[in-house]
Amino acid sequence: MTTAPSTVAATRTTGPAVEMTDLSVQFRSKRSRTVALTDITMRVEPGEFVSILGPSGCGKSTLLKIVAGLVRPTTGSASLMGQQVTRPQDKIGFIFQRAALLEWRGVRKNILLQAEMRGLDRKEAGRRADQLMEMTGLTGFENALPHELSGGMQQRVSLCRALLHQPPVLLMDEPFGALDALTRETLNTELNRIWRETGTTILLVTHSIAEAVFLGTRVEVMSARPGRIVRSLPVDLPAERVYADVMADERFDRLAAELRGMLGSGANH
Amino acid sequence: MSEQTVERGITSGAADAGAASAARAGAGGPTASTGAARRSGPTPGARLGRLADAAWRPTLVLLVIFAVWWFVADREYIANYLIPTPAQVWEKLTSEWDFLLENSLITLYETVLGFALAGAIGIASAVLITYSPTMERSIYPIVLFAQVIPKIAIAPLLAVLLGTGLAPKVVLAVLIAFFPVVVSGVTGLRSTDPELLDLSATMGAGPWKTFRKIRFPNALPHLMSGLKVAVTLAVTGAVVGEFVGASEGLGYVLLLASGNLDSALLFADLILMSIIGIVLFVLVEIAEALLIPWHASRRSGIPLTTS
Numbered sequence: 001m002t003t004a005p006s007t008v009a010a011t012r013t014t015g016p017a018v019e020m021t022d023l024s025v026q027f028r029s030k031r032s033r034t035v036a037l038t039d040i041t042m043r044v045e046p047g048e049f050v051s052i053l054g055p056s057g058c059g060k061s062t063l064l065k066i067v068a069g070l071v072r073p074t075t076g077s078a079s080l081m082g083q084q085v086t087r088p089q090d091k092i093g094f095i096f097q098r099a100a101l102l103e104w105r106g107v108r109k110n111i112l113l114q115a116e117m118r119g120l121d122r123k124e125a126g127r128r129a130d131q132l133m134e135m136t137g138l139t140g141f142e143n144a145l146p147h148e149l150s151g152g153m154q155q156r157v158s159l160c161r162a163l164l165h166q167p168p169v170l171l172m173d174e175p176f177g178a179l180d181a182l183t184r185e186t187l188n189t190e191l192n193r194i195w196r197e198t199g200t201t202i203l204l205v206t207h208s209i210a211e212a213v214f215l216g217t218r219v220e221v222m223s224a225r226p227g228r229i230v231r232s233l234p235v236d237l238p239a240e241r242v243y244a245d246v247m248a249d250e251r252f253d254r255l256a257a258e259l260r261g262m263l264g265s266g267a268n269h
Numbered sequence: 270m271s272e273q274t275v276e277r278g279i280t281s282g283a284a285d286a287g288a289a290s291a292a293r294a295g296a297g298g299p300t301a302s303t304g305a306a307r308r309s310g311p312t313p314g315a316r317l318g319r320l321a322d323a324a325w326r327p328t329l330v331l332l333v334i335f336a337v338w339w340f341v342a343d344r345e346y347i348a349n350y351l352i353p354t355p356a357q358v359w360e361k362l363t364s365e366w367d368f369l370l371e372n373s374l375i376t377l378y379e380t381v382l383g384f385a386l387a388g389a390i391g392i393a394s395a396v397l398i399t400y401s402p403t404m405e406r407s408i409y410p411i412v413l414f415a416q417v418i419p420k421i422a423i424a425p426l427l428a429v430l431l432g433t434g435l436a437p438k439v440v441l442a443v444l445i446a447f448f449p450v451v452v453s454g455v456t457g458l459r460s461t462d463p464e465l466l467d468l469s470a471t472m473g474a475g476p477w478k479t480f481r482k483i484r485f486p487n488a489l490p491h492l493m494s495g496l497k498v499a500v501t502l503a504v505t506g507a508v509v510g511e512f513v514g515a516s517e518g519l520g521y522v523l524l525l526a527s528g529n530l531d532s533a534l535l536f537a538d539l540i541l542m543s544i545i546g547i548v549l550f551v552l553v554e555i556a557e558a559l560l561i562p563w564h565a566s567r568r569s570g571i572p573l574t575t576s
Contacts, residue, residue, distance in 0.1 A: 070467050090473030100464040104486050104563040116482065117472035145563050 015082045017169050017201040018044040018067055022076035024226075025062055035226040036062050040076070042220060042229065046168070049195055049202045051212035051235075054222030055263060060205040063227070064171045067203065068094055081168055090118070093162030093200075095172040099146070099154035106143040107157050108133065114164040125164060132160040135197075136190060152183035159191070163198065172204045176211065185243055188214055192241045209259045213237075214246055219255070221262050231262055353533040358540070361533040369522070373541045376507050376519040379435065380545060383442020384503040388496060390443065391450025395492075396480075398451070399458040416448040421509050428514035438510030438518070445506035446499040453495025457488025490564045493557040500553050504546045519545075 023040035026033055036059040044050050054060050065071040066078050069088040078085045080092070101110045108129055115125030133139050136156040146154055155175055162170060176184045192215060195202055206212050212219045213235055221231040236251055246252050335355065341347055342354040349357070362369065394412060397404040420441055427437035461484050469479040511520025519542050526535035 065467075068467075068471050070470060088467075088470035088473075090471060092471055094468060094471045096464045096468070098464065100462060100468055102465070102483065102486070104489075104561065113482065114472055117469065117474035117478055147563075147565070 016043045016079075017046045017048070017081060018042070018203065019079045020063075020067070020076070021078075023063075023066060023073045023078060024075045025059065025066070025071065026074045037073075037228065038226045039228045042232075044201060044203065046201050047199050049204070049215055049217045051216030051219045052203060052205045052222060053209065053212040053219050053259065053263070054207065054227065055224045056207055058222045058224045059227030060222055061173050064094075064173050064203060064205055067169075068092055068171055091168055093165070093167040093170045095155075095158050095162050095170070095175045097174040097177050099151075099158040101146040101154055101157055101161075103146050106145055107138055107149070108142040110146070110157050111160045111164055114161050118165060120165060128164055128166075129160065132163055135194065136160055150183075151179050152187060155179065155187065156190075159194070163194070163200070166198070166200075168201060170200045170202045172202065174205055174207065177206070177208075184208075184211070189241070189243055191215060196239055209256050209263070213252055213255050213259070214241055214243070219259065221259060233258070350530050350532055353536055357533040358536045361531075362537045362540070365534065365537070369537060369541060372517055372519050372522050373545065375517050376504075376511065376542070377545050379438040379507040379510065379518065380442055380500075380503045380549065382435075383439045383506055384446055384500050384549070386439065387443045387446035387499055387503060388450055391447040391495070391499070392454050392492070394447075394451050395454025395458060395488075398455050399484075400476075412448065412451050415444055420445045420506065421512075424509055424513040427510070433514040433516065437513070438507050438515070441510035442503045442506030445509075446503040449495040449498040449502070450492070451495075453491045453498075454488060457491030458484055460491065461487050489561050493553070493561060497550060497553050497557070500549045501546050504542065504549065508542060 020040050020042045023037060024035070025037040026035050028034075040063065042050075052060050052063065062071055066073050067080060067085065067089070069080075069085045080089055102113065105113065111129045111132065112122075112125055114120075115122065115129075130139075133142065136159060138153070138156055138160065141149065141153065146157070149157070158175070176187050179187065188211060191202075194200075195215075202215075204212075204215060216235050217239075219233045219235060220229050221233065222228065223230045233255065235255060237246060237249065338352070339355050342349065342352045342357075353361075394408055398408055399405075423444075424437070424441060427440055431437040431440060465483050465487070466479065469483055474482075507518070508520040508523070511518035512524060515521040519538055522538050523535060526532070526538055
């Protein structure tokens, strides 16, 4: 196992890592106006792992894009590491549902794209890329092209790329949604370990109740159209999560049952 | 085989890194060199075999056509001054070789120059059209207009405007060849995955870096298709340019031959034009294979791992 990289989040801030105040988003087309998000207020402390759970189409992805500065809220504001978000943010790592890799680059060069775009020191970045590849089991696939890899392996590359510059905040938009259940479990376990080792603040959007509870220190539940946060549930489990143990834990069952009930009622709004 | 090992990698949970290296071993190669080895392709023998497999059908068709030609011309079912025999064409090719070679080189030069300019202008226009809505509105109609004018019709005009030298031929080749470059370039540049652009923004990259590292490489497969069409059209452009007010080049020789009813020379000339087109096309194909070996249209490899 590699040594844990220094925690950027812990050294830099005293305030919340992410803060959203009275956010709402409306999409306007010629004919209609859709309210995608409304009344979103959320505070995420450094080092937290917040799962954002909701039915599809509830605007959870938009929420992440607002934090990343890729979408502007209609009203309200978001801040990242104490700074108002007004344009695309580079203090984050972003992971999409699809791995979004450059198909002409090998694994290692895909990861190093992050360094090239930011103009980071090449040697340093190279060392860190190797470290991350070892951590995620990609060693030996350095030169493999994306199309030669399985979906799970591709998402591992995407994860390494998002972690290369040691971002204080990691935004994940249904990163494992397209993977089969077994690969998903493996990657969840790895993500839990990476979170503990790096101390990165993570916001994870998902529509899987099990994933939300297994990974999060807190689960924010969203309702469908217009998307808003209907409940915030702390997850009362130890930081280190082992899949079999968590599944057998009655606290998990209780939380999962409660969330399932809420999603059912939330969908009726 | 690699399928099974990766399957194990998935189920074994925490020991996944170990299993991944097992999968790597299963895929048949030691660490860093696997990628390179995989992409270097088949052995020369296998490649020759595949080439033979790909070539025998068109070769057969050509031989049949050749045989029919020979038969018809040799028996003079059609008069010799209309259709010469292959032997007469060959005779002409060898006896007039210096003259034909000189004129071929001139046409080749015009074609290559026209193609290079068409490529440069086409790519530049595609970039402008993609990045600026204003430019799109001002350039695109002109590009389309330049495409719909019958090029043969403006050849005399070009001769009047630009004289009888190199310029009108090259201009005609550019006019005829740059349209596919623009269209394929615009399609390629616009086909960038929006997520990749979002990603680039969160990396703090400016427009130039995004273009260089993401948009342009992403557009290359489309662009190469456009260039392949363009190179064959450039030959046509140069030859048509030589029909009007020229004193050299294969197009001029063609007019000369048909004026003198020298069908053997005419056929020899046609063969040389085709050779120029084919050789240039193959060169662009080779460039494509070197530039985008990763693209789906050029893959031969088997996936390392399954999903």
